Structure formats: C-alpha cells, structure tokens
Amino acid sequence: MPELPEVEVVRRGVERWVVGRRIESVQVLDPRSVRRHEAGPVSFADELDGAVVADAVRRGKFLWLPLTGTDGAPPREALLVHLGMSGQLLVKDAELPGEKHLKVRLGLSERPGTPAELRFVDQRIFGGMLLDRLVPTDDGAPGGRSATGAPLVPVRAAHIGRDPLDPAFDEGLFHDRLRRRRTGLKRALLDQSLVSGIGNIYADEALWQARLHWARPTDTLRRPETLRVLAAAREVMDRALAAGGTSFDSLYVNVNGESGYFARSLSAYGRASLPCPRCAEAGRSTLIVREQFMNRSSYRCPACQRTPRNARF
Structure with a gap:
C-alpha cells in the first residue's frame, strides 16, 4: 500500500503537470471507483467538467486537488483521491491506449509539451475519487503539503492527524x-x-x-x-x-x-x-x-x- 513518501511523489508529479489546467472531459469507466461520491458517477462527471485544478495537497496518505471555476473564485471543493492498496494517478498522452485497470479518465486543457490526460488506475479497487467540500483547518495552518499553503481541508480528511513532514506538526x-x-x-x-x-x-x-x-x-x-x-x-x-x-x-x-x-x-x-x-x-x-x-x-x-x-x- 502506498505510504506518505509514495503519495508525496505522486503529489509532486500532479503539481508539476496538472495544476493550473482545466478539466475538459470526464470519463468514469468503473463506477466503483467513485462509489464514495454519494451523488453518483453522473454528478461526479458533471461537477468536475470545466473546473480548474488550483493546487495539489497532501496530508498523510490523503491527496486532494482544490478546484476553482472559470470565475477564479477561491476553491470551495476538492477532488479527493485515495490510492488505497493499488491506486495510481498517471499523466498520459490522450492517444495512448488505456491501462488494463483504468477506472477514471480526465481530459485536461492544452499545455505545450505536457500530456493531456490524468488517469486513475486501480487494480484492487480499494481506492477511489470523490468531490468533497473544503473547510477551514482547526489550527489555521495549511491543510497539508502544497504550493499555496491554503488553510483548507476536505471534510472527509479533517480527522486525519498531521504527518511528521508537515511544518505545522506539533x-x-x-x-x-x-x-x-x-x-x-x-x-x-x-x-x-x-x-x-x-x-x-x-x-x-x-x-x-x-x-x-x-x-x-x-x-x-x-x-x-x-x-x-x-x-x-x-x-x-x-x-x-x-x-x-x-x-x-x-x-x-x-x-x-x-x-x-x-x-x-x-x-x-x-x-x-x-x-x-x-x-x-x-x-x-x-x-x-x-x-x-x-x-x-x-x-x-x-x-x-x-x-x-x-x-x-
């Protein structure tokens, strides 16, 4: 199962290749991978379509991507990703064939020299994705390791303790x-x-x-x-x-x-x-x-x- 260093490596990759780009298409190929999104896979795809990835944040083994709309308003929700035992986030060129256990495919706005898709692959399906509301952190410190340091955390990750690499760890x-x-x-x-x-x-x-x-x-x-x-x-x-x-x-x-x-x-x-x-x-x-x-x-x-x-x- 991926632990903190593995998830941080993934976060840094998402920060480099995905942050600042708009989600232009959403394909949910296996509804089980968005089962924690209570409104269902159609709502999941509709809510994500057109959102801009504002940041990539990690606390412990939890990873989330705060989202903004086209109006540039501060993020109010995030795409929360849990890798589980076998989940993978991959940045790939759109023309490449899908992986054997590809579950969710997100098409991204064009950026020269950058792959056009973010893919969620999960063999054992213990991981998943959902959209979750962002709330202020209890201590006013950044929600987790990120570029912006925004003091926000998804509701479903708010109970998670800070990790030893977090500057706000007490x-x-x-x-x-x-x-x-x-x-x-x-x-x-x-x-x-x-x-x-x-x-x-x-x-x-x-x-x-x-x-x-x-x-x-x-x-x-x-x-x-x-x-x-x-x-x-x-x-x-x-x-x-x-x-x-x-x-x-x-x-x-x-x-x-x-x-x-x-x-x-x-x-x-x-x-x-x-x-x-x-x-x-x-x-x-x-x-x-x-x-x-x-x-x-x-x-x-x-x-x-x-x-x-x-x-x-």
Missing part, C-alpha cells in the same frame, strides 16, 4: 497524546488520527533506527524517546522521497509510471533472517526477525530493539 502535542494512548508504540504510529502517513514499512524502519521495540508501552515513553522516533521517521521518509518511494511490485508508480527504489535501502522491513546492518557494522551477527502484529508482520533486530518487560502486544 511535537509536544504529539508526545502528550501518545502517552495518553496507553498502547503499543507501533500501534500508535499506525493510528492515522494521531499521526498520519506512517504505514507498516516506515514504522518498522523508524523503530529500527530509533532502537525501540514495536510493543513499547506509549505511556512509558520519555520526551527524548518520542523525539527520537519522530526524527527517525522523518529521516527514513526523506530518504524514501529521494529514491522515489518504495516499490515491491508494479502497483506503486509515480505519475510517469516509474517505480521507486527505496526498497533497496530498507534496514529491517522484509529482511527476516538477514543480518541487521547496524549489528553487522559492529561485528555482531544478529539476524532480523519477523513477528506477527495486527494480522500483518513486524520486523526488528532482537539485539538493537529488545523486548520491554511490560510490552503491549
């Missing part, structure tokens, strides 16, 4: 809320209402870098430890961004259809029975272990990330 508030959760650390990091954008892959990588066990009770964390795991999450995701994200198969690509290469730099996730890189540098031969966690897997080094006595599994 570390002190996060630490206080984290300690009140009284749960395991990784479970808290995956709670998108507490902190957004950290999924299974980057949680394991951040915890490995911070030398903290995934079952560490949150109410025992000292502020320096909280700051350490936040710093680790930022550093890991910044490196993933530089590599274009993490791709394990063809389901994650950027808007040009290219895969990310951060999987080659992972230190813990997916490395069961392989040496811990940090231990190897120190001359130890500790192997990464895979453990069950919330119907998925967690990876850690038994030497660097020792199990706490009061672990919350």
Whole structure:
C-alpha cells in the first residue's frame, strides 16, 4: 500500500503537470471507483467538467486537488483521491491506449509539451475519487503539503492527524497524546488520527533506527524517546522521497509510471533472517526477525530493539 513518501511523489508529479489546467472531459469507466461520491458517477462527471485544478495537497496518505471555476473564485471543493492498496494517478498522452485497470479518465486543457490526460488506475479497487467540500483547518495552518499553503481541508480528511513532514506538526502535542494512548508504540504510529502517513514499512524502519521495540508501552515513553522516533521517521521518509518511494511490485508508480527504489535501502522491513546492518557494522551477527502484529508482520533486530518487560502486544 502506498505510504506518505509514495503519495508525496505522486503529489509532486500532479503539481508539476496538472495544476493550473482545466478539466475538459470526464470519463468514469468503473463506477466503483467513485462509489464514495454519494451523488453518483453522473454528478461526479458533471461537477468536475470545466473546473480548474488550483493546487495539489497532501496530508498523510490523503491527496486532494482544490478546484476553482472559470470565475477564479477561491476553491470551495476538492477532488479527493485515495490510492488505497493499488491506486495510481498517471499523466498520459490522450492517444495512448488505456491501462488494463483504468477506472477514471480526465481530459485536461492544452499545455505545450505536457500530456493531456490524468488517469486513475486501480487494480484492487480499494481506492477511489470523490468531490468533497473544503473547510477551514482547526489550527489555521495549511491543510497539508502544497504550493499555496491554503488553510483548507476536505471534510472527509479533517480527522486525519498531521504527518511528521508537515511544518505545522506539533511535537509536544504529539508526545502528550501518545502517552495518553496507553498502547503499543507501533500501534500508535499506525493510528492515522494521531499521526498520519506512517504505514507498516516506515514504522518498522523508524523503530529500527530509533532502537525501540514495536510493543513499547506509549505511556512509558520519555520526551527524548518520542523525539527520537519522530526524527527517525522523518529521516527514513526523506530518504524514501529521494529514491522515489518504495516499490515491491508494479502497483506503486509515480505519475510517469516509474517505480521507486527505496526498497533497496530498507534496514529491517522484509529482511527476516538477514543480518541487521547496524549489528553487522559492529561485528555482531544478529539476524532480523519477523513477528506477527495486527494480522500483518513486524520486523526488528532482537539485539538493537529488545523486548520491554511490560510490552503491549
């Protein structure tokens, strides 16, 4: 499933190729991909037709495109996109054949040297698109990472916490809320209402870098430890961004259809029975272990990330 770095790579591509262009045609090829738009696919197409994409904004794994009309009035609604497990936003030339799992096709106004279509492709159909009303942010800060920094957020994304790469992210508030959760650390990091954008892959990588066990009770964390795991999450995701994200198969690509290469730099996730890189540098031969966690897997080094006595599994 795409996580924050992957969605940010897509956002930057949309910002470069789509922002400022008018939507001149809308084709909904599979109504299931707009099922969250309560008024239905015909209304979805009618409302989008003629709108201008004013910005590309991301908070956590949520991506939205604020829309203006031909009158240039401030955006009041946005095209909200959730990639789910296999969703892709692709910028393509109109004459190219449609992808096997193409769900929505948006024709864009002409811009020299720029592909004319924005396509939503989704193999597993867990993602989708909808039009949603924009509301002011609770704190008056920008809704998320964007070019304009407008303090607006779609109604359906307003409950999502800010992510560690957001300049408005409040570390002190996060630490206080984290300690009140009284749960395991990784479970808290995956709670998108507490902190957004950290999924299974980057949680394991951040915890490995911070030398903290995934079952560490949150109410025992000292502020320096909280700051350490936040710093680790930022550093890991910044490196993933530089590599274009993490791709394990063809389901994650950027808007040009290219895969990310951060999987080659992972230190813990997916490395069961392989040496811990940090231990190897120190001359130890500790192997990464895979453990069950919330119907998925967690990876850690038994030497660097020792199990706490009061672990919350």
